[in-house]
Amino acid sequence: MPRTSGSEIKDTKVSAVLLVTDKASQVTAEAIRHLLPYWKWQVVEDCSALPGVADPDTLVGFIIPPQSLNQASALWTEQITQSCPGLLWVAIVGEHHCENAEFMRVVAATCHDYVTTPLEQMTDLLPAILGHAAGFARLRAQLLGGPAHPAEVPDMVGSCPPMKRLGKLITKFARVDAPVMICGESGTGKELVAQAIHRASARAQGPFVAVNCGAIPENLLESELFGHVRGAFTGAIQDRPGRAELADGGTLFLDEIGDLPLSHQVKILRFLQEGCFERVGSPRSTRVDVRIVAATHLDLEAAVKAQTFREDLFYRLNVLQIKVPPLRERGDDIESLAAHFLAQVRTKTSTEANAFSADALLALRRYRWPGNVRELINRVSKAAVMAEGSLITPADLDLPDPRERPSARVVNLQETRERAERAAVEHALRDSNYNVSQAANLLGVSRMTIYRLLEKHGIEIS
Incomplete structure (x- = not known):
């Protein structure tokens, strides 16, 4: 099969995603769009919306990392690239990025290629490099098959736009083995989502083992997770495997991970990093092969800031994220x-x-x-x-009869705010003919904020 060159690709409308993170990356993105005007570009500012924005024909993704590097930059890059495994990724980096060994290790492991800025020095070469990436992506899609159709999710009923997006993410995330964080209010069905990911994955024939981190007493949590040997403590009359060991070859679901005490978070972190643990009372390490799926109803980013949840553990668990919509x-x-x-x-x-x-x-x-x-x-x-x-009837459900005239009551402030927020977004979208950038300007917010509000309120735009 012949190789596709940069000049040959000009005759084809290539669909690509440009992920921008700050003002400097927006300038770089504009330069790339100027160099390749014949490509069909989707500029994305909100990382959490990334898995749902790419159309089926999108083959290439360009990631432009923030100019400032910190300890989370490498994990952030890994998280973004793994959230859309069907895309062939190209990183656009500066010289200071290249000098960071940990960051470039992740780029080498997750990206097809990388290009250094300033792009003005590569005006002649850049179209050929990116054209070859597009050609390789098309070849890979032809030989390995395109993105799979969203799988039906057993035990999950619903056809509203938020649930359709949820089904697509479950299908995408099931293809890879990276950790998944499921976020949502209590009672939304987070464990059902975890089971659906497991059943659609290559580990479907293995065990699915759930641990409710908030329901196990703190003094028994380590024993429940990693097991114990006979005589390890009073009442330990025989060796007992933990949940992590029982999940070997399958999926370990850590429900309500936000309730995990700080004293045990470091042990979970070590288990995630090394894939091994010691039973309580035993010096011998046991290695297992499990995929970690975690769930929480808490705002873990706020918990990290409040120092009640470890930042390094958060980034280890939050590689891929799914938000389950409230009823x-x-x-x-x-x-x-x-x-x-x-x-x-x-x-x-x-x-x-x-x-x-x-x-x-x-x-x-x-x-x-x-x-x-x-x-x-x-x-x-x-x-x-x-x-x-x-x-x-409504009385059987213990709900107010809708035909009865409602009595005067104090309006819930949060409910009023959410209704007003949703109405404002819908009006701005209609007034701008559903152009996200124009809607953002009308509301005086960023595109990133608009995408977050669309997801929060389940508003779908074509």
């Missing part, structure tokens, strides 16, 4: 979920209820669901028992 942002999915859970209850409980009244459906949509899916399951299960006919 109140899932629109019509609420009705589908309620019907699904009612059908499950009917297989286990003798009940006449087989559907929801129109008022009950309206009440379900209006309620804010602070307990998310877990609360919905609870209310539907109770309603199936309480219902006196075939239709479940």
